[in-house]
Amino acid sequence: MRPAKITAEHNPLRDPLDLRLPRIAGPCGLVIFGVTGDLSRKKLMPAVYDLANRGLLPPGFALTGFARRDWADEDFAQVVHDAVKQHARTPFREETWQQLAEGIRFVQGSFDDPEAFEELRRTVETLDAERGTGGNHAFYLSVPPSAFPLVCEQLSASGLSRSEPDAWRRVVIEKPFGHDLESAQELDSVVSQVFEPESVFRIDHYLGKETVQNILALRFANQMFEPLWNSGYVDHVQITMAEDIGIGGRASYYDGVGAARDVIQNHLLQLLALVAMEEPVNFDAAALRAEKIKVLSSVRLPRDLSRHTARGQYAAAWQGGEQVVGFLEEEGFNPDSTTETYAAVRLDIDNRRWAGVPFYLRSGKRLGRRVTEVAVVFKKAPHLPFETSLTSDLGSNALVIRVQPDEGVTLRFGAKVPGTAMEVRDVTMDFGYGHSFTESSPEAYERLILDVLLGDPPLFPTREEVELSWKILDPVIDHWAGKGRPEPYPSGSWGPPSADAMMARDGRTWRRP
Known part of the structure; x- marks a missing residue:
């Protein structure tokens, strides 16, 4: 005897009030x-x-x-x-x-x-x-x-x-x-x-991850953020995708590809587009596509790529309590490979909203921890009516969108230290998906497969977006070609010294998530 057919109306796991994935695919x-x-x-x-x-x-x-x-x-x-x-x-x-x-x-x-x-x-x-x-x-x-x-x-x-x-x-x-x-x-x-x-x-x-889509909700559903989302208040933006694992077993795919092609060209430039784009007229595919294409068309590279890009290869070191091999010692790799496992680049956006605000993108293997985040770092207050010694531990305000693994949003701001003196230090206000919602988020592929079956394309990059991303990245790849091996960095660190030097030239530092 065959089991009864399960429909959306009779499935006990399907709550009719659950609005996260409400659409049901037709015959397919x-x-x-x-x-x-x-x-x-x-x-x-x-x-x-x-x-x-x-x-x-x-x-x-x-x-x-x-x-x-x-x-x-x-x-x-x-x-x-x-x-x-x-x-x-x-x-x-x-x-x-x-x-x-x-x-x-x-x-x-x-x-x-x-x-x-x-x-x-x-x-x-x-x-x-x-x-x-x-x-x-x-x-x-x-x-x-x-x-x-x-x-x-x-x-x-x-x-x-x-x-x-x-x-x-x-x-x-x-x-x-x-x-x-x-x-x-x-x-x-x-x-x-x-x-x-x-x-x-x-x-x-x-693009199927809940927290990536939350960038749109955070920006356009809240009056408190969007008025500050411009060059008048934002100093710079850092977009990071760090992994604590190496390449092991992926030699056939990764060698010759590298961190820039593997991550920056797609994931990180898509995150940049969502962070920097103008408000769409609605959230259907055509409106989202139009705004992402506009902002990607406005992205430009610095003139001197040697000063505003960095690349590296992880080297053998102790990480997480164990000795790990370097990239060139991984099984299946050419010991003379010039493929980078770390890539960083500064990008600028030529439009009224973002003129003068650099966007720093970085991705790497065998870094300090696994994390993907977008950090919007605000300018410091133009005047602090406090003694310098009382604000020495005060940094810049920052809004950090954590894409993975601890999905949520952190806001960093200054607050008074309890006591008689007016001492101000950084504190954080934290929102976590796991703490605020009882529902578990769908996996990215779950959402994307359903969208394919429904014929709903908002979360899928178009041909124009892909080509614009390559137009941005190709000059960087060409600049690196023929320059020998990337700079080595110890596994478990946060990348090569040249990446820190790249930020220091602009008077800034990388976040240590």
Whole structure:
């Protein structure tokens, strides 16, 4: 006897007053290329289950895997089951699993095998008939960027990419979107020949994080911040993505890519755009896209990149109580590699709001701790009616948006020290998601996959945004080319000395989160 179908109305985990993910996908299916990879196992499959568990997928939803493995449908279902049990955010429920498992299929094949894509087409058509997916299918390319063109061409040749008037076909592309402007344009040319622009979804998982979206709420829902959000009050902005882990096991991907291409070109420039953009007329895709494009078009690099950029490679040292190897000693790396594991750059924005306010972006591996944050550092008060000795411990006011791992917002300001003297020191006021809300935030991929199935693109970078980001970063990469190895820095530190010198030239220092 089959278990009863779970709908959004009858799912006990689905609170009708929960407004975080209120929209439910219509009849559809998802095809994942690269289902044997870590991304699929740790993020995509669990996200699909969590959406089903919350009643946000249709009862007839179909999940199809495509890979070289010699698996039957049941073998792939077991892989999904194990991934869900290990990595899902919501509790495992047998009813949800049985409903999801009925729509799981697997197609064996390689990307250069036309017959495998014909078999995939037949599988999709069968799912339309058996599961009622209505011809609506999204193709998730969880594969190396070099495979994007071939997969797209095979989808086109087999007719899988063709949308019908009453049915849609969409493609999801993981970063990186090329390795420079030229390759990004070439990739877009291939994809655009197969899918319409509105059917292409470029995944930047950082844009799905609750705290990244909270930047918009913080700015535009509160009168207290926006009047200060300009060059009259802001001294500078620091955007940091630091990791305390090394590259171990990712040599084939990371070597030749580096921190600037891996993080700054996408995650950090997207954060910059959200922090610096003007208020959109509303929060639909077109309005958000217009404001982000305007601000990215206004970004300029300093003239002397040797003074306002820094790069480094982590070296062997003690970190977290253990001895770790340096980047060049990691397995699979060329000992003469010039790939950077730390990158920092100063950017300026040529518009009325931000003229004269530098934005400092940095990212690195094997740094002091894992943290991603945006720090808006305000100018000091023009006059302090206190004795200098009583304000010696007073720094600049700062608003810090913590993206991960301790999601929240911290406000740093001066307050009087208890006692008879008027001594002022820095204190912090802290908001944490875990303390203020009982609801757990959806995973970024959970939100983004649902948006793909709904055809809702606000959280996905457009072609114009990707190309503008490469136009910003390409001169930095070109400047570093041919300059030999990046400067070494000890694992567990906060980067190379040149990064501190870069800030010191502007009379500023990096935050130590």
